Amino acid sequence: MRAHQRKLDIKHGCVDLSHGSGGRAMSQLISGLFHEAFGNEWLARGNDQSAFDVGAGRMVMTTDGYVVSPLFFPGGNIGSLAVHGTVNDIAMAGARPLYLSASFIIEEGFRFSDLKMIADSMGEAAKSAGVHIITGDTKVVERGKADGLFISTAGVGLVPEGLDLSAENARVGDRVLISGTLGDHGVAIMSKRQNLAFETEIVSDSAALHDLVARMVAAGGCGIRLMRDPTRGGLAATLNEIAQQSELGFSLQEEAIPVKQGVAAACELLGLDPLYVANEGKLVAIVSPDVAGAVLAAMRAHPLSRDAADIGEAVPDDHHFVQMTTSFGGGRIVDWLSGEQLPRIC
Amino acid sequence: MRAHQRKLDIKHGCVDLSHGSGGRAMSQLISGLFHEAFGNEWLARGNDQSAFDVGAGRMVMTTDGYVVSPLFFPGGNIGSLAVHGTVNDIAMAGARPLYLSASFIIEEGFRFSDLKMIADSMGEAAKSAGVHIITGDTKVVERGKADGLFISTAGVGLVPEGLDLSAENARVGDRVLISGTLGDHGVAIMSKRQNLAFETEIVSDSAALHDLVARMVAAGGCGIRLMRDPTRGGLAATLNEIAQQSELGFSLQEEAIPVKQGVAAACELLGLDPLYVANEGKLVAIVSPDVAGAVLAAMRAHPLSRDAADIGEAVPDDHHFVQMTTSFGGGRIVDWLSGEQLPRIC
Numbered sequence: 001m002r003a004h005q006r007k008l009d010i011k012h013g014c015v016d017l018s019h020g021s022g023g024r025a026m027s028q029l030i031s032g033l034f035h036e037a038f039g040n041e042w043l044a045r046g047n048d049q050s051a052f053d054v055g056a057g058r059m060v061m062t063t064d065g066y067v068v069s070p071l072f073f074p075g076g077n078i079g080s081l082a083v084h085g086t087v088n089d090i091a092m093a094g095a096r097p098l099y100l101s102a103s104f105i106i107e108e109g110f111r112f113s114d115l116k117m118i119a120d121s122m123g124e125a126a127k128s129a130g131v132h133i134i135t136g137d138t139k140v141v142e143r144g145k146a147d148g149l150f151i152s153t154a155g156v157g158l159v160p161e162g163l164d165l166s167a168e169n170a171r172v173g174d175r176v177l178i179s180g181t182l183g184d185h186g187v188a189i190m191s192k193r194q195n196l197a198f199e200t201e202i203v204s205d206s207a208a209l210h211d212l213v214a215r216m217v218a219a220g221g222c223g224i225r226l227m228r229d230p231t232r233g234g235l236a237a238t239l240n241e242i243a244q245q246s247e248l249g250f251s252l253q254e255e256a257i258p259v260k261q262g263v264a265a266a267c268e269l270l271g272l273d274p275l276y277v278a279n280e281g282k283l284v285a286i287v288s289p290d291v292a293g294a295v296l297a298a299m300r301a302h303p304l305s306r307d308a309a310d311i312g313e314a315v316p317d318d319h320h321f322v323q324m325t326t327s328f329g330g331g332r333i334v335d336w337l338s339g340e341q342l343p344r345i346c
Numbered sequence: 347m348r349a350h351q352r353k354l355d356i357k358h359g360c361v362d363l364s365h366g367s368g369g370r371a372m373s374q375l376i377s378g379l380f381h382e383a384f385g386n387e388w389l390a391r392g393n394d395q396s397a398f399d400v401g402a403g404r405m406v407m408t409t410d411g412y413v414v415s416p417l418f419f420p421g422g423n424i425g426s427l428a429v430h431g432t433v434n435d436i437a438m439a440g441a442r443p444l445y446l447s448a449s450f451i452i453e454e455g456f457r458f459s460d461l462k463m464i465a466d467s468m469g470e471a472a473k474s475a476g477v478h479i480i481t482g483d484t485k486v487v488e489r490g491k492a493d494g495l496f497i498s499t500a501g502v503g504l505v506p507e508g509l510d511l512s513a514e515n516a517r518v519g520d521r522v523l524i525s526g527t528l529g530d531h532g533v534a535i536m537s538k539r540q541n542l543a544f545e546t547e548i549v550s551d552s553a554a555l556h557d558l559v560a561r562m563v564a565a566g567g568c569g570i571r572l573m574r575d576p577t578r579g580g581l582a583a584t585l586n587e588i589a590q591q592s593e594l595g596f597s598l599q600e601e602a603i604p605v606k607q608g609v610a611a612a613c614e615l616l617g618l619d620p621l622y623v624a625n626e627g628k629l630v631a632i633v634s635p636d637v638a639g640a641v642l643a644a645m646r647a648h649p650l651s652r653d654a655a656d657i658g659e660a661v662p663d664d665h666h667f668v669q670m671t672t673s674f675g676g677g678r679i680v681d682w683l684s685g686e687q688l689p690r691i692c
Contacts, residue, residue, distance in 0.1 A: 020690075022579025022624075023683035027587070046591050047512060048435045048574065049408035051505060056402040062395035063447035063500055065485040089394045101409035103498035105451070137498075139411045141690060147491040152449035152483075154409055154500030159397060166393060228394065233368025241373070245392050278368075337369035344366075344487060 008032040013112040020106070020140030033112065034136060037119035038102075038126065042134035050134035052099060057161065062089035063154035069344040071118065071148055074188045075204030076280075078151055079118035081346060083125035083133075084206045084280060085231065086153040091210035092227045092283065094165050094217050095157035097129060102136040102153050107146040118149065129208040131155070157210075163217065167245035169225035174314040175292035176250060177285045179212065179305035180205070182235055183263040186277035186345050190270060198269065202262045207281030212302045216285065219298035223291030229283050231346055233337055234276040238284055239322045240336045246286075249317025252324040252334065256311040276337050278345040286314060354378040359458040366452070366486030379458065380482060383465035384448075384472065388480035396480035398445060403507065408435040409500035415690040417464065417494055420534045421550030422626075424497055425464035427692060429471035429479075430552045430626060431577065432499040437556035438573045438629065440511045440563050441503035443475060448482040448499050453492040464495065475554035477501070503556075509563065513591030515571035520660040521638035522596060523631045525558065525651035526551070528581055529609040532623035535691050536616060544615065548608045553627030558648045562631065565644035569637030575629050577692055579683055580622040584630055585668045586682045592632075595663025598670040598680065602657040622683050624691040632660060 008028055018025040035043050042050035066082045076084075083100065090097040102122065106115070126133050133153075184205040191200045209229065216224060230238040235257075239250050259274045267274050281304060287295050292310060299308035312324075322334040354374055364371040381389050388396040412428045422430075429446065436443040448468065452461070472479050479499075530551040537546045555575065562570060576584040581603075585596050605620045613620050627650060633641050638656060645654035658670075668680040 017689045020578075021683060021688075022577065022583045026578075027682075045512060045514075046587070047439070049406040049439050049441075049503075051404050051406045051439060051441075051510075053404050054400055054402065056400065058397050058399050060395040060397045061445055061447055061500075061502060062481050063449045063498070064483045065449035065451050065498065067451055067485045067487050093393070093395050093397060095395075095397075099407055101407055101500045103409045103411035103449070103500070105411050105413055105496050105498070135408050137410045139413045139496075139690075141413050141493060144490070145493040146496075147487060150451050150485075150492075150496065152409070152411065152451070152498035152500075154407075154447045154449070154498075156407060156502060157395075164397075166391060168391075231368065232366075232372075237368045241392070336373075337367060342367075343363045344485075 008112060010112045010116050015106050015108060015110045015140055017108055017140050020138060026138060030138060033116055034119055037123040038133040040132050042132060058159040059156055060090055060093045060095045060159060061156050062086060063152060064089060065150060065152040066346060067150050067344050068189065068346050069147065070192050073192050073204055076206040077118055077121050078149060079121035080125040081206050081280060082151040082153045083122050083129060084208050085346060086155040087129045087131060087208040087210055088229045090155050090157035091213040092229055093159055094163045094213060095159045097131045097155055097157040097210050100126060100131050100133045100153050100155045102133050102151060104138045105146055105150040106140050107148050108140055108143045110148055129210060160217065165224060165226045167226050167242050170246035170248055170286045170314055172248060172314055172316050173289055174225055174286045175289055175310050176312040177287060177296055178309055178311050179283045179299055180307040181258045181260045182279060183259060183267060183274035183277035185280040186342055187263045187266045189345050200262050200266050202260065205279055205281035207304055209281065209283055209304065212304050215298045215302055216295050220287055220291040220295040223288035224295065225286045227283050227285045230279050232278050234278055235284065236275040236334045237336060242286065243320040243322055247320060248314045249320055250312055250322045251315045252312035254324050254326045256309050258307045258309050275334055280346065354458060356458045356462050361452050361454060361456045361486055363454055363486050366484060372484060376484060379462055380465055383469040384479040386478050388478060404505040405502055406436055406439045406441045406505060407502050408432060409498060410435060411496060411498040412692060413496050413690050414535065414692050415493065416538050419538050419550055422552040423464055423467050424495060425467035426471040427552050427626060428497040428499045429468050429475060430554050431692060432501040433475045433477060433554045433556055434575045436501050436503035437559040438575055439505055440509045440559060441505040443477045443501055443503040443556050446472060446477055446479045446499050446501045448479050448497060450484045451492055451496040452486050453494050454486055454489045456494055475556060506563065511570060511572045513572050513588050516592035516594055516632045516660055518594060518660055518662050519635055520571055520632045521635055521656050522658045523633055523642055524655055524657050525629045525645055526653040527604045527606045528625060529605060529613060529620035529623035531626040532688055532691050533609045533612045546608050546612050548606065551625055551627035553650055555627065555629055555650065558650050561644045561648055562641050566633055566637040566641040569634035570641065571632040573629050573631045576625050578624050580624055581630065582621040582680045583682060588632065589666040589668055593666060594660045595666055596658055596668045597661045598658035600670050600672045602655050604653045604655050621680055624688065626692060
C-alpha cells in the first residue's frame with residue numbers, strides 16, 4: 001500500500017472498531033504501525049499471505065497465544081514474549097526459526113502508543129533472532145470484550161538433516177540438563193500484578209534460545225534426545241509431560257536445581273514452588289550420558305545459560321513419576337499441578 | 347499423552363482457569379477434546395511443534411484471527427470459519443494448503459459442549475479441505491476478559507512451480523471475475539445478532555476455495571494475475587486494495603454483479619451496500635483478457651461458483667479509483683469504507 005491521506009496520531013490516538021473493518025483505517029494502522037515496526041519486503045507486498053522459497057528438507061510449525069497480564073513487565077512485554085515464545089518452540093525441535101506470522105486481537109480503546117511500543121518490541125526481538133514476521137492479521141473487538149491485547153504468533157523453521165528430537169527417544173540413564181535459574185519470568189510478572197505488587201529486582205528471562213540450541217546440537221548431535229522450554233506449569237509440568245510421553249520416570253536432585261535468591265524469596269512470600277513457575281528463556285534437555293558433559297560445557301559457554309546444570313536422570317518407572325531428593329536428604333514426588341497457580345503468565 | 351485419570355465431562359463441564367495452566371487439566375482438555383476432533387499422527391506425538399517433510403519449492407504462510415459474533419451462525423461456526431478463512435488465504439496465492447496451526451483463547455466458563463462442537467467443525471472442515479491441524483495452543487482468561495472464544499489459525503501451503511500471483515501483475519484491460527453472489531456471509535451473521543435478529547433464508551457462504559483455485563489455475567495458468575477473497579470490507583475494500591497495489595483503476599458493471607434477492611432485501615433493511623459486506627467463500631480474480639473466457643467457464647463448472655461472473659475490467663487511473671456503471675446507466679465511485687460497518691463479522 002502506498003497512498004495514505006492521513007498519518008496515524010500515534011501519540012494521542014486509540015484503536016477503534018474501524019481499525020478492524022478491512023477499510024482505510026485498518027490499512028493505515030497496518031502500514032503506519034505494524035509495517036514500520038516489522039518492515040520487510042514480504043509485508044510491503046501487501047498480500048494476504050507471504051511466499052518464501054525452501055530447499056527440500058524437514059520443517060516444523062508451531063503456534064502460541066499470548067494473553068499475559070500485565071502487558072508490560074520487567075524484562076519485556078507481550079510483543080517480545082510473543083516472538084521469543086514461538087521462536088523457542090521451533091528451536092526446541094533443534095530447528096532454525098525462519099518466519100513468523102502474527103495475529104492481533106485488540107480491544108477497542110487500546111492506545112496506539114502502547115501498541116507501537118509492543119510492535120516495536122516484536123520487530124526488535126524478531127530482528128535479533130534472525131526471523132521475519134512475514135504475514136499478520138488485525139481484529140478489533142468492542143470495549144469490554146477482550147483485555148487490551150492478545151497476540152497469537154505462529155512460526156516455521158528448518159530442522160538440520162538427521163535430527164529428530166522427540167520424547168520417545170529418551171532412555172533410562174539419560175541426564176536431565178537445565179539451562180539456568182527457574183521461575184524468573186513468573187516472579188517478574190507476579191511482582192507487577194495489581195493485587196500482589198511487591199518489590200523485587202527479578203526480571204523476566206524472556207529470550208530467544210535458538211542460538212543456544214544450535215551450539216548444543218553442535219556439541220551433542222543426536223545424543224540430545226529432546227528439548228523443551230518449561231513455560232506454563234514450569235519444570236514440573238514439562239518433566240511430567242516428558243515422563244508420560246517417554247514412559248520413563250525422572251529422579252532429580254533438589255540441590256542441583258538453580259533458583260535465584262530473589263525468586264526463592266518471592267515464592268516463599270507467595271506460597272509458590274519455583275518448580276511450577278513459568279520460564280520464558282530456559283530449556284530442559286534430556287541427553288545421553290556420553291554427551292552430557294560436552295553439552296553442559298557448551299551451555300555454560302553461552303551467555304543465556306551460564307548457570308546451566310545437570311539436575312538428574314531418567315529412571316525406569318511404570319508410573320512415570322518425577323521424584324526429587326530434597327536438600328535435606330528426603331524424597332518427594334514432583335506431581336503435575338492439578339489446579340491453576342498463576343493465570344495469564346504468558 | 348496416554349494415561350489420564352478422569353475423562354472430561356463434555357456434556358456438563360466448563361472451561362476454567364486450570365485448563366490454561368500447563369498442568370493436568372490442560373492436558374486432559376487437549377487430548378480429550380482437541381485431539382479427538384483433529385486426530386492425526388502429529389498431535390499424537392504431543393510435542394510443542396510438529397514436523398513435516400517438504401520438497402524444494404515455494405511456500406506461502408498466512409494467519410487470521412477469528413472473533414466472529416455470534417460464534418454459531420447459519421452455515422457454520424467460528425471453527426469451520428477459522429479453517430476456511432486460512433485455507434482460502436493460502437489458496438489465493440494459487441497454493442495447495444498443507445498444514446494449519448490453531449491458537450485458542452477461551453473465556454473462563456465457556457462450555458465444553460460448545461467447544462466440542464466448534465472443534466469438531468474445525469476437524470471436519472480441515473478433513474474436507476485435505477489439510478491437517480498439526481499444532482496448537484490453548485489459553486484461558488478470566489470471566490469478562492474475552493468474549494467466549496477467539497481462534498487464530500495460521501497455515502502453510504505449496505505454490506505450483508512458475509506461479510506468482512500478486513497485485514503488481516495486473517494490467518490495463520484485465521478482466522475482473524467474481525466467483526458468485528456477494529454478501530451472503532455478512533447477512534447470515536447479522537441475522538443472528540441479538541440487537542438485529544431478522545428472518546432470512548440466507549446462510550453463510552463459508553467454504554474452502556482451494557479446489558476451485560486449482561481448476562482456475564489449470565484453465566488460466568499465468569494469465570491469472572492475482573486472486574483475493576473479499577472478506578471484511580467486501581468486494582469494495584478488496585478492489586480498492588488491488589487498485590492501490592497495482593496502480594490501476596477498475597471499472598465495474600453493477601448489472602453484472604450477482605447478489606441474492608434475500609441479501610439485497612436484508613441490505614436494504616439494514617442500510618448496507620452488498621459491495622461492502624463480507625464473504626467467506628468467494629474470490630475475485632484479475633485475469634488477462636485472453637484467458638478470461640476459459641477461466642470463467644472453469645469457474646461455472648465448479649459447484650462453489652455456478653454464479654461466477656465477469657463484472658468489469660482494469661483501466662488506467664492515476665487515482666486508483668474503483669468506478670461502477672449503475673443499473674440505471676449512471677456512474678459512481680466505489681470508495682473504501684471509511685468507518686466500521688459490521689464489526690466482528692469474521
